[in-house]
Amino acid sequence: MRTTVDFDPDVEKAIAQMRRRDGGGLSDAVNALIRQGLRCKSSQSAFTPIVRDLGITIDVSNISDTLDLLEGPNAR
Numbered sequence: 531m532r533t534t535v536d537f538d539p540d541v542e543k544a545i546a547q548m549r550r551r552d553g554g555g556l557s558d559a560v561n562a563l564i565r566q567g568l569r570c571k572s573s574q575s576a577f578t579p580i581v582r583d584l585g586i587t588i589d590v591s592n593i594s595d596t597l598d599l600l601e602g603p604n605a606r
Contacts, residue, residue: 535560 537545541563548559590596597605 544563545556545559548554548562549556552559552562554562588596588599
């Protein structure tokens with residue numbers, strides 16, 4: 531497949547270094563770098579929230595009753 535790609539300076543430098551080291555062409559170097567990137571797994575694990583039981587459960591389907599419960603009936 532032929533396409534036009536603009537490389538950032540750091541990527542262009544990595545491609546040039548790989549071409550000098552391995553003696554391959556531009557396409558060979560770009561394909562090798564893309565394959566490397568695709569094989570890399572993220573070292574970060576999935577975020578796990580800390581869960582705590584906060585006691586009572588509040589039904590918030592009725593906003594007026596919820597505000598009365600949280601702020602008191604004389605808050606308005």
